[in-house]
Amino acid sequence: MIINILAGGPEELLPELADYKEENAIWVGVDRGVFHLLNRNIKPVIAFGDFDSVSQEELSLIESQVAELKRYKPEKNETDMELALNWAIEQKPSIIRMFGATGGRLDHFLANVHLLLVPLKAKNPAIVYLIDHQNIVFLKEPGSYTIEKMNSKKYISFLPLTLNVSDITLKGFKFPLKNQHISLGSTLCISNELISDYGTFSFSKGILIVIRSHD
Structure with missing residues (x-):
């Protein structure tokens, strides 16, 4: 339902x-x-x-x-x-x-x-x-996730909702990351894009805001 x-x-x-x-x-x-x-x-x-x-x-x-x-x-x-x-x-x-x-x-x-x-x-x-x-917003807890390309909303941003988010790794993105630590106030993961039909993101600690958007 x-x-x-x-x-x-x-x-x-x-x-x-x-x-x-x-x-x-x-x-x-x-x-x-x-x-x-x-x-x-x-x-x-x-x-x-x-x-x-x-x-x-x-x-x-x-x-x-x-x-x-x-x-x-x-x-x-x-x-x-x-x-x-x-x-x-x-x-x-x-x-x-x-x-x-x-x-x-x-x-x-x-x-x-x-x-x-x-x-x-x-x-x-x-x-x-x-x-x-213009936007789709959702939260994710620690884990590994697959994310599908959306031509209507090509930009994907990740923002920490908690004080810290640990070991964030982005694969299949224009700007990949590996085991990066980001803290509240960081704009490191703004306006990324997938380079293929699917990508993955993962992290080990904290809560992430995921935003899919277009201009």
Whole structure:
């Protein structure tokens, strides 16, 4: 099962959502993102939010179209996206995608990047992706991974999320590395590219942010 979550970030930054409508995918709306989904004829199975970013007319439409609406007061300990992500993790999907979670307020964007840690801390196997029209962002724990070339997003960057990332090795890349140590604040692994259809990256300690992007 795949769970797609759409938040209320700037609509112009959304990818083409039709590309993510697999048969085994279900949709979740967050705040104004629910309205964006309904405008694209996508009905979420559940919605979360305080809905302070929609008009009364838009809220009436949401209430009439969404069977399960989780409405909260603005004063709460979790963001609307965190509530939706926690619900999604409980469903035990293989993949969770978060859309509408970039752009706009920087505090919201950075909080959403940090939310990628939630399944890792919970030892949940779901892979969580943060996706907009220009970027795909995800986290990796220590290990060895194969990564496939994407012509639509040729740049691949690796950033440490933890204080240190040890023994990072890149093979099949334009700028290869072997057992390199990088620390928080390092820009050594920005804007790399694959030179063949596949490459590998590995490291022994820390957490990496992986970003696939295009200009």
